[in-house]
Amino acid sequence: MESKNKFYFAITIIALVVVFWIWYASTNPNSEQALVTFLSVEELIDDGFSDRVRLGGVVEDGSIQVDENNYMTCQFELKEGDYLLPVEYTGVRPDLFKDGAEIIIEGIYRDGVFKADILQTKCASKYEGDLRDANNYNLGEVSI
Amino acid sequence: MIPVIGGLALNLALGLSIITIILLSFHLRTGDNRLYLSGQRAALAVSLVSFFATFVLAQLLLSSNFDVDYVAHYTSLETPTIYKLTALWAGQAGSLLFWLFILSIYGVVAILQNRRSQQKLMPWIMIVIATVQLFFLILVNFVSNPFVPTDADFILANGLGLNPLLQNATMVIHPPLLYLGYVGFTIPFAFSIAAMAQQEMNALWIKTIRTWILFVWLMLGIGIILGGWWAYQELGWGGYWAWDPVENASFMPWLTGTALLHSIMIQEKRNMLKVWNMTLIIITFTLCIFGTFLTRSGIMSSVHSFSASSVGPIFLGFVFLILIVSFSLLFYRRAFLYSGKRIESFSSRESGFLFNNVIFVVMCFAVFWGTLFPVISEAIRGTKITVGAPFFDQINIPIGLLLLLLTGVGPLLVWRRTSKQCAIRNFTIPVTVGLVTALILFLLKMRGYVLISFSLSSFVLTTIIIEFAKGIRSRMRSQHENMLIAFWRLMRKNRSRYGGYIVHIGIVLMFVGFTGHAFDSEKEFGLKVGEKEHLNNYQFELLRISEQERPNHYAWIADLRLQDSEGKTITILQPEKRIYFFRSPDPDRRQPHSELDIYNFLNSDIYSIFNGIDTDKGVAYFKIMINPLVSWVWIGGYIFVLGTLISLYPSRKETVI
Numbered sequence: 001m002e003s004k005n006k007f008y009f010a011i012t013i014i015a016l017v018v019v020f021w022i023w024y025a026s027t028n029p030n031s032e033q034a035l036v037t038f039l040s041v042e043e044l045i046d047d048g049f050s051d052r053v054r055l056g057g058v059v060e061d062g063s064i065q066v067d068e069n070n071y072m073t074c075q076f077e078l079k080e081g082d083y084l085l086p087v088e089y090t091g092v093r094p095d096l097f098k099d100g101a102e103i104i105i106e107g108i109y110r111d112g113v114f115k116a117d118i119l120q121t122k123c124a125s126k127y128e129g130d131l132r133d134a135n136n137y138n139l140g141e142v143s144i
Numbered sequence: 145m146i147p148v149i150g151g152l153a154l155n156l157a158l159g160l161s162i163i164t165i166i167l168l169s170f171h172l173r174t175g176d177n178r179l180y181l182s183g184q185r186a187a188l189a190v191s192l193v194s195f196f197a198t199f200v201l202a203q204l205l206l207s208s209n210f211d212v213d214y215v216a217h218y219t220s221l222e223t224p225t226i227y228k229l230t231a232l233w234a235g236q237a238g239s240l241l242f243w244l245f246i247l248s249i250y251g252v253v254a255i256l257q258n259r260r261s262q263q264k265l266m267p268w269i270m271i272v273i274a275t276v277q278l279f280f281l282i283l284v285n286f287v288s289n290p291f292v293p294t295d296a297d298f299i300l301a302n303g304l305g306l307n308p309l310l311q312n313a314t315m316v317i318h319p320p321l322l323y324l325g326y327v328g329f330t331i332p333f334a335f336s337i338a339a340m341a342q343q344e345m346n347a348l349w350i351k352t353i354r355t356w357i358l359f360v361w362l363m364l365g366i367g368i369i370l371g372g373w374w375a376y377q378e379l380g381w382g383g384y385w386a387w388d389p390v391e392n393a394s395f396m397p398w399l400t401g402t403a404l405l406h407s408i409m410i411q412e413k414r415n416m417l418k419v420w421n422m423t424l425i426i427i428t429f430t431l432c433i434f435g436t437f438l439t440r441s442g443i444m445s446s447v448h449s450f451s452a453s454s455v456g457p458i459f460l461g462f463v464f465l466i467l468i469v470s471f472s473l474l475f476y477r478r479a480f481l482y483s484g485k486r487i488e489s490f491s492s493r494e495s496g497f498l499f500n501n502v503i504f505v506v507m508c509f510a511v512f513w514g515t516l517f518p519v520i521s522e523a524i525r526g527t528k529i530t531v532g533a534p535f536f537d538q539i540n541i542p543i544g545l546l547l548l549l550l551t552g553v554g555p556l557l558v559w560r561r562t563s564k565q566c567a568i569r570n571f572t573i574p575v576t577v578g579l580v581t582a583l584i585l586f587l588l589k590m591r592g593y594v595l596i597s598f599s600l601s602s603f604v605l606t607t608i609i610i611e612f613a614k615g616i617r618s619r620m621r622s623q624h625e626n627m628l629i630a631f632w633r634l635m636r637k638n639r640s641r642y643g644g645y646i647v648h649i650g651i652v653l654m655f656v657g658f659t660g661h662a663f664d665s666e667k668e669f670g671l672k673v674g675e676k677e678h679l680n681n682y683q684f685e686l687l688r689i690s691e692q693e694r695p696n697h698y699a700w701i702a703d704l705r706l707q708d709s710e711g712k713t714i715t716i717l718q719p720e721k722r723i724y725f726f727r728s729p730d731p732d733r734r735q736p737h738s739e740l741d742i743y744n745f746l747n748s749d750i751y752s753i754f755n756g757i758d759t760d761k762g763v764a765y766f767k768i769m770i771n772p773l774v775s776w777v778w779i780g781g782y783i784f785v786l787g788t789l790i791s792l793y794p795s796r797k798e799t800v801i
Contacts, residue, residue: 006490007487007490007495007498010490010499011498011499011502014499014502014503014506015502015506018503018506018510018543019506019509021539021542021543022509022510022513022539025535025538025539026513026517026535029534029535029538030534030538031532031534031535031538033532033533033534034531034532034534034535034538035517035529035530035531035532035535036529036530036532037527037528037529037530038518038527038528038529038530039527054530066758071670071756071758071763071765072668072670072755072765091668092380092668092753092755092767093755093756095735095736095737095738096735096736
């Protein structure tokens, strides 16, 4: 084979191998956290998924309860649309996790409770919020 | 009044950018020099007026003029002055203006620097820059205007304030550097479009464009590293890279930019691969615009999406416009770009560079694929599949290791053809060192990627040391210099080559740091004052918790004594739990924030996070991580910067030519 052709041949092979590799990894992830289905709470409750899934929603007001025996565990309800889902989460609670916070959780739904091991808050929503929120407070109280 | 002036400046700049494009297009048609000069002045005026608009916004932010919506949204009276200024790029409207500002700086420099030497290309260069400016001016004028007045029927006493996460020294410089990188690729892109349009591509063109690419690539690189540093110091999950869509957005142009830096050398030395280089420049620039789109459109939910907005479709339209116009031009001019030369041998340095290019581009594609996978899967299968870091790790670790291998092999190959004897001579020692390292690590019970990564690192380091040693030895012999002088002169004689090797050393050290990730360990626990907990060979004792009220937050500070296995005190870690806007009567506005504390060793970091405090029981909760070798990522980063700076510094030899 002429060296030029040999060269292009080699490059094509490499490119193909890597593309195959990407395809392989996309269909055979080596970790259950690699590719996770994102569902709505409605789909989860109706279809009863047993795989690891990811959900988004809002923390129902007043639902957060820290476990009495284990400070790292808490229960709360995730609200999306008209659906409420009881969640149990163990791990570090992000700073922005509180009533009404928009969050994303990942875990497994079993026996009517969603056991989450990943909890992320959507950042900074308050910081793009309604100006009215900020200005209700009296400057006199702030000591600078 | 002042906000109105800012808005007017943006209107004026928009008009001027259109005038620039019209004047220069007519100049190209008629060849009338007066049109050219007017066009050049208009082009400079666009930039000057954009500077002015940016300064107006900066002034509004500094003077806390809450009549302006942007100022009220991103700053408050309590925001420290420096962060009032950085609020310039905290929100969408401001950061788009900031893009324009940096593009204007680059534009002025490019025009003034090249207006004599590149007269033929100049009209086109200015047209391209003005078009990109026009795009951003349309955005800041009509879609996301930073000077919009507050939409409120009440008097604003205070603004919302800047997100505490962004109140960090790194955040002062990380975004500007990323922007300097992103925006900077506009100039090489403009040069390329101009070269294709005018069918002129001389040696000076390559030199200019190479320097630009190297500079903006450096900025992008520092920006990415600082972003990792910020995440590590501030976000509190113990890592520096999460394959977040926005991180990927900055990483992709860096990858293609790296490929470009290598392949442009082939064009410089052998006048080949011009079509390929053009393609890479177009792709890199498109990825920069695409990156801004990812950051700003809110299409991905990510840490960085501090916004969700309507600029998305416009950006996407612009991306397609760039691709269609540039690639049409490339196709139309393919005959001009075709060199007729071919790569002579499989084992030449050219082919080494080409393999490197293929791998870089494929890696970029892998990152692109993973980033857009949720969107693609939703479009095709109807379910949204989210992609986690393990997916990117799985795909990219082998590709990265292949690149590491090529980092070692490439410099050992000779231009045109490497003979068999030469190959044996060059490869024997490094390969031996690599194999011996592998054997030792194997006996130390290391396996898999860790073993491969460390062995390859030792192989690559050896090749670089030998390269330096060879150069120094030959100078010592031929010029009768001592070792240090020989080293110094060797570097000075060929800055781009040896600077490049130093960059490679930096990259190898970063790989060593990345590999350390495999040995991470972590533990979460609660402690009362006086209690102790262990992790690996370290002991953590909670000495006390103190409280402090500071200007815009309230802090609980834990004193956590760190002792080694023999009970010797190493340091006292002081992670903090803070509540920002503690005095705000609205509890929703009070924002907790964990300020972590890290103790660095050369071989590992002790990373402490104050998770929370249960005041009823008097228990404080911590997360401790021990992250081996992280320091090497930063050390590698410094060396990477140093090497690039050496390459960038113009060498005397070049100036003579």
